[in-house]
Amino acid sequence: MTPTPEYRKTRVVIDAAQLDVLIANLRAQGYEVIGPTVADGAIVYAPLSGAGELPAGVTDVQGPGSYRLEKNGTALFAHVVGPHAWKRYLYPPEQLLFRSVRQGRNLRINEELELKRYAFLGVRPCDIAAIRIHDKVFADGEYADPGYSARRQAAFIVAVNCTRPAATCFCASMNTGPRARDGFDLALTEFSDRGAPEFLVEVGSARGSQTLAKLKHRPAGEDDLKRADALLAAAARSMSRSMPSGIADAIEDHLEDAYWDKIAGRCINCANCTMVCPTCFCTTVEDVTDLSGDIAERWRKWDSCFNIDFSYIHGGSVRREASSRFRQWMRHKLDTWHDQFATSGCVGCGRCITWCPVGIDITEEARTLTKG
């Protein structure tokens, strides 16, 4: 084993004003800084030019099929995850794959790579786990996606541990949160219970350490560390939802079961759950041409196994029944993902519960199956 680098032991405290410095600093290093901000009544991930755009004093109230923002206190990170996930930047909803130019009977096929250096501010521990899952899909296998790999390698990650999970969160039962252990450049734990917010900072990389050096900070005391531990332990305890153990086996035991017809009767096949999910990675492709037909573009777009065309082969779709599509979603997330990538495909972020228009709760459904 390689020895733990010195910077991993760093524990300092910064005040909220330093976040502005951090953002400016990252921008000066050439990063586009993306972080949480309020738009259309939800917390979304968008480019930030300063800490003033963070959702100060905003809390999200989430439940199955419901989401609402409320004003409350002064904390900058009193919310958790919204409808956006970081895949929107690392593996965007629409990506130009190549342009094919026809000249006579020849084709010139040109790769189109858009390379951006992002700094993500406010990455929740569950989302770090989700990004690592995408690493397995897009970067670590036999084939690698160069766009994803480049953006991912460049990305600077400022994690924010969750001191106030939403009612839909169940990361503790998935072992992905509420505290990030690694996978970040810097990790913040917000103290907002005693006046103006302060942040305990942990360091996960050399570049994180260099970036932190430019911020005004004080060494963290024993009480700061205890305070963070207590907040995060309380956060873990406060999660009422959990993923039952044995769910993968339960799904295997119920592959042909009336249960799928029942749940399909509630599901409206909107595909929201897969769009908001930070680990869902499926895409389709679309071809477009200019009027002359000489210039063609091939686009890759997010897709969902809930779409009936998803499984189309000559003669008709394989998964014609809504029940088959629901089974694919749940079996993939909670069961076959383990065989494919040696991890669950669910990180416990709760997004699919919140953004399901009919309030289907993956933990409830899993419980039904493990009991049945």
Added chain:
Amino acid sequence: MNDPMIPAPFRVKRTRKELEDTFTLELAPIRNSRPFHFSAGQFNMLYVHGVGEVPISISGDPGDPSVLVHTTRSVGTVTDAMWKLKQGDTIGIRGPFGTSWPVVEAEGSDVVIVTGGIGLAPLRPAIYHIITNRKRYGNVVILYGARTPEDILYRREIERWRSRLDIDVEVTVDRATGHWAGNVGVVTKLVSRGGFDPSQTVAMVCGPEIMMRYCVQALNDQGVANDRIYVSMERNMKCAVGFCGHCQFGQAFVCKDGPVFRFDAIERDFYVREL
């Protein structure tokens, strides 16, 4: 880093109409003259400018990598556009992808190949390989089914194989027309004719799922165990490299864990509806 989603331009060297709805393209790379090596059973993604991209098995001789051969049935948007390509036109190619027929594992065993319709195209490379290395195998049985005598793919070649004294080739049609003097009925019925030692046989099956299902049954009835039966699965494919998720079949990605599977590995999921 090479983007595995970017096709390389290939030149159409020859086109050949095989059947009313089926054609063959012979291709060669434009940018380099490197031979196109592949294993029997693997497939490519074929991109038609502005129209789309589809998975098509390689149906040429793996022993002759100087030319890339694809036989395609025209069934929709992309395959129709592909048929319109003429000698000298350009097509985009990515590949080869996927697993292959167990032609090496089968050495020393009897080989039974059961296929129907266009399913012969993905198996032809395996047949070429076996014929080239005929001494390495026991009995070789090829069973092929077509709708009518007019639908028999690679007919002249099949007749050539049939004339050999060291391969047992049987062809059947669903419906006899003209001067057809051969078998009539489903290809699975031919399996019961035997001609192979079930405990020493490797079976390779390619066709629609329902046909493969009956073939496996017929092979089992003859005593061929599921770990000696190989099938080629078909699923929607948008990437062929594990990115798009479309080809999932239970825990398998058909594009990289398949398309050729040893049947016992997928047996359970194979019988589940709409997986």
